[in-house]
Amino acid sequence: MMWMNIIYLTAGFVFMEIFSWAFHKYIMHGVLWNIHKTHHGHSKGGYFELNDIFSLIFGSTAVVLIILGSIDGFDWRFWVGAGITVYGFSYFILHDMLIHRRVKVFDRPRGKFLNGIAKAHRDHHKSNKKDGAVSFGLFLVPKKYFSKD
Ligand SMILES: [Zn+2]
Numbered sequence: 186m187m188w189m190n191i192i193y194l195t196a197g198f199v200f201m202e203i204f205s206w207a208f209h210k211y212i213m214h215g216v217l218w219n220i221h222k223t224h225h226g227h228s229k230g231g232y233f234e235l236n237d238i239f240s241l242i243f244g245s246t247a248v249v250l251i252i253l254g255s256i257d258g259f260d261w262r263f264w265v266g267a268g269i270t271v272y273g274f275s276y277f278i279l280h281d282m283l284i285h286r287r288v289k290v291f292d293r294p295r296g297k298f299l300n301g302i303a304k305a306h307r308d309h310h311k312s313n314k315k316d317g318a319v320s321f322g323l324f325l326v327p328k329k330y331f332s333k334d
């Protein structure tokens with residue numbers, strides 16, 4: 186049924202944001218800080234950061250789900266994997282292209298929503314340390330960032 190597929194896809198997307206918020210807050214700024222710190226100004230330079238390994242792992246998980254879910258028709262695994270993929274693309278466009286400008290295609294973000302997301306993430310980067318950082322989500326950030334100033 187089509188509407189169930191949309192629910193699975195949305196669930197994959199929402200799950201990824203909640204998961205990456207928690208993973209970022211408790212694991213990346215925890216036991217895996219040595220990897221994640223390459224995204225907080227402790228990089229050896231060059232285009233890629235060791236931190237990119239996380240994108241590879243999450244991306245591979247989505248690919249595996251999509252493959253497993255499309256062997257015998259398209260079951261929920263396909264749609265959840267598709268939701269994770271949509272999240273990954275949104276993350277890349279917002280976090281890597283718009284906020285960090287690793288690929289300079291877009292101008293600086295305009296509009297209340299994109300501005301709020303960018304502001305929140307810039308606040309996250311104000312700290313280059315393992316402890317004491319704020320705003321761990323991409324979309325899940327304190328409401329105050331979306332009020333105009
Ligand atoms: Zn961080």
Ligand SMILES: [Zn+2]
Nearest residue numbers: 224280285306
């Ligand atoms: Zn960042």
